[in-house]
Amino acid sequence: MAEPRGKGKHVVVTGASSGIGRALARAWGREGATVWMGARSAKALDEAAREVERAGGQGHALPLDVTDRASVARFAAEVGRAAPGVDVLVNNAGVGHWGPMAETDVETWDRVLATDLTGPFLVTKALLPLMRKRTGARHLVNVVSVAGKQAHAGGSTxxxxxFGLKGWTEAVALELAEEGIRVLAVCPGYVNTDLVGGAAEAERMIQPDDLARLLVDWTFLPASVHVDEITVWPWEMYTE
Ligand SMILES: NC(=O)c1ccc[n+]([C@@H]2O[C@H](COP(=O)([O-])OP(=O)(O)OC[C@H]3O[C@@H](n4cnc5c(N)ncnc54)[C@H](OP(=O)(O)O)[C@@H]3O)[C@@H](O)[C@H]2O)c1
Incomplete structure (x- = not known):
C-alpha cells in the first residue's frame, strides 16, 4: 500500500475546534499528518484532536486566541518545542458579523478585525521561523471568503x-515565494458551519469536508504549477 501523502508533514490549523478548521484537521489526519490544532474552546478542540487520531493522523490540541499576542506566542513556542518545523499553516480562525455599518459598535469592529485580519498576521509571523526550518514544500493557506472579493450591504465589517486579508495574502505570497513557500487565498461562499447557522439552507451550502479535501489536494499540486487563489461556490447557489 502507498504511504499516506501527509506522512511526516506537520500541519497547523487555527480555528480547528469547529466547522472548516475541524474538517480540515480531519482531512489531514486521513493523510497521516501530524496536526497542531489551535482554538479557544478546549473541550471541542480535544474532541477534534481525537477525530484526527481516529482518521489516522496525530492530533495535538493547543489553546490559542489569535487576538491575543501572548497566546499566539505560547502556541508557537509549544509547536516549536515538539515539532521539527511546520510544513503547512492554515489561517482559518475567524468570526463573522452581519449588520448595517451605522448600527455596528466599535467593540464589534475591533473584535472582527482583530480575529480575521490581525490574527493571521500574528500567527504567520510567529510560525514563519518554524516554516523556515523545513526544507521541502511549504504551504500557507489563508481562509478568506467571497466577502473578501464582493461587498454586500450589511457585510461592511x-x-x-x-478584503484586508485578501490584499495582505497577495503581498505576502510574493514575499514568501522568494523562499519557496506557496501561498493560497481560498475564498468560499456559504459553507455549512456554525458561522452561518443556516439550518434550512445547510444542504445547499458547501460542505466543510468537501472544502477540506480541496485544500489538502491544493497542497499536493505538481511542483511546476502554482494556484494562488481559489473561489469556491456552493453550486446550487451559484446563480442566486
Ligand atoms: N461558513 C462560511 O460560510 C464561510 C465562508 C467563507 C469563509 N469562512 C471563513 O472560514 C473560517 C472558519 O469559519 P467556519 O465557517 O468554520 O466557522 P466556525 O464553525 O464558527 O469556526 C470558527 C473557528 O474559529 C475559531 N476562532 C474564532 N475566534 C478565534 C480566536 N480569537 N482565536 C482562535 N480561534 C478562534 C473558533 O474556535 P473557538 O471559538 O473555539 O476559538 C472556530 O474553531 C473563518 O475565517 C470564516 O470567516 C466561512
Whole structure:
C-alpha cells in the first residue's frame, strides 16, 4: 500500500475546534499528518484532536486566541518545542458579523478585525521561523471568503477584514515565494458551519469536508504549477 501523502508533514490549523478548521484537521489526519490544532474552546478542540487520531493522523490540541499576542506566542513556542518545523499553516480562525455599518459598535469592529485580519498576521509571523526550518514544500493557506472579493450591504465589517486579508495574502505570497513557500487565498461562499447557522439552507451550502479535501489536494499540486487563489461556490447557489 502507498504511504499516506501527509506522512511526516506537520500541519497547523487555527480555528480547528469547529466547522472548516475541524474538517480540515480531519482531512489531514486521513493523510497521516501530524496536526497542531489551535482554538479557544478546549473541550471541542480535544474532541477534534481525537477525530484526527481516529482518521489516522496525530492530533495535538493547543489553546490559542489569535487576538491575543501572548497566546499566539505560547502556541508557537509549544509547536516549536515538539515539532521539527511546520510544513503547512492554515489561517482559518475567524468570526463573522452581519449588520448595517451605522448600527455596528466599535467593540464589534475591533473584535472582527482583530480575529480575521490581525490574527493571521500574528500567527504567520510567529510560525514563519518554524516554516523556515523545513526544507521541502511549504504551504500557507489563508481562509478568506467571497466577502473578501464582493461587498454586500450589511457585510461592511466582515468585508473590511476579509478584503484586508485578501490584499495582505497577495503581498505576502510574493514575499514568501522568494523562499519557496506557496501561498493560497481560498475564498468560499456559504459553507455549512456554525458561522452561518443556516439550518434550512445547510444542504445547499458547501460542505466543510468537501472544502477540506480541496485544500489538502491544493497542497499536493505538481511542483511546476502554482494556484494562488481559489473561489469556491456552493453550486446550487451559484446563480442566486
Ligand atoms: N461558513 C462560511 O460560510 C464561510 C465562508 C467563507 C469563509 N469562512 C471563513 O472560514 C473560517 C472558519 O469559519 P467556519 O465557517 O468554520 O466557522 P466556525 O464553525 O464558527 O469556526 C470558527 C473557528 O474559529 C475559531 N476562532 C474564532 N475566534 C478565534 C480566536 N480569537 N482565536 C482562535 N480561534 C478562534 C473558533 O474556535 P473557538 O471559538 O473555539 O476559538 C472556530 O474553531 C473563518 O475565517 C470564516 O470567516 C466561512
Amino acid at each position: 466582515y468585508s473590511a477584514s476579509k
